[in-house]
């Protein structure tokens with residue numbers, strides 16, 4: 001079995017590659033990644049010498065390059081993680097989100113169709129459903145919830161999902177889609193809430209909470225997401241969407257306070273800054289379908305997962321310090337100074 005994994009030098013894609021190489025030692029995993037600011041070859045160094053692993057630096061929008069790789073590798077499955085993934089960046093510069101997330105997905109679908117695959121899996125997000133009000137804790141996103149996006153990021157992901165379903169209906173391409181809630185864990189890029197707060201805490205820098213910090217996210221340990229995708233690939237029904245989430249809703253402010261507490265830092269570091277434009281209030285996944293059909297349940301509690309994650313950032317300072325010392329500093333200054 002040969003599996004092409006796009007975006008495998010990023011956060012979830014790399015964790016998925018580690019998971020798959022361990023779980024299916026007879027599979028060949030080919031990682032295709034453009035190595036944008038979010039992709040790090042150093043993340044994959046532990047698997048670079050694995051004979052069942054190959055890394056190819058390639059843009060999913062490069063049609064000729066993608067076709068040549070499919071011709072050569074003849075993949076059985078494709079898992080498309082590659083995307084521009086940060087909501088704040090999509091508010092600053094939407095264009096690249098449309099290019100990679102929509103056009104790039106179109107190229108991957110064409111390649112999957114042209115060369116024939118047993119499964120094309122699209123890694124989508126709960127953000128395609130928009131948000132839920134804080135005063136209705138009884139409401140959850142199901143697979144039937146209408147698409148109702150807020151940001152250029154979520155709109156581009158929704159566009160990709162619609163294209164994937166069109167290739168199923170029109171061409172019979174064997175597709176599946178997963179829509180997961182917020183992930184956290186090792187190799188999470190430090191622009192995102194949890195790793196940003198850990199890094200700033202460790203450097204005694206202000207902790208920039210958008211608005212009052214009352215927005216709610218439904219956090220899932222990254223390995224539980226990887227397990228869900230593996231299950232969907234092997235047992236999921238073609239043409240179906242599966243929501244993935246672990247009923248772990250938390251307010252941003254509570255997460256930041258917890259990180260301060262775990263690292264023995266003062267909550268005085270917390271600084272409330274101007275809110276994100278169009279900021280979604282609450283995400284909450286109903287995972288009944290994947291539980292009933294595929295038996296998936298999250299295995300790592302938030303209590304354990306956040307401890308493991310903080311420990312990982314403490315033990316892997318080189319990984320994130322290298323990132324935040326480079327070009328990232330310009331991004332940080334642009335987004336956070338005078339905010």
Ligand code: NAD
Nearest residue numbers: 007009010011012034035036038039059060082083085183
């Ligand atoms: P990430 O930003 O950490 O990694 C993205 C990877 O894609 C990087 O390695 C980058 O180099 C690569 N990439 C970007 N553009 C590319 C292109 N044009 N061609 C080839 N490679 C390209 O993202 P992540 O957090 O790991 O998210 C992975 C996927 O999961 C995304 O599709 C995202 O929408 C989805 N998702 C993320 C979360 C989350 O909480 N992080 C939750 C649900 C869904």
Ligand code: TDX
Nearest residue numbers: 085086087125127182191192193194208209210215252
């Ligand atoms: O500095 C910050 N301060 C802050 O208060 C940052 C970076 C974020 N926040 C808030 C905004 C959100 O309410 O924290 C919450 C989480 O923010 P992000 O980490 O940027 O994640 P989110 O916007 O929820 O999107 C994430 O989950 C869904 C991923 O980045 C997406 O790729 C995924 O699809």
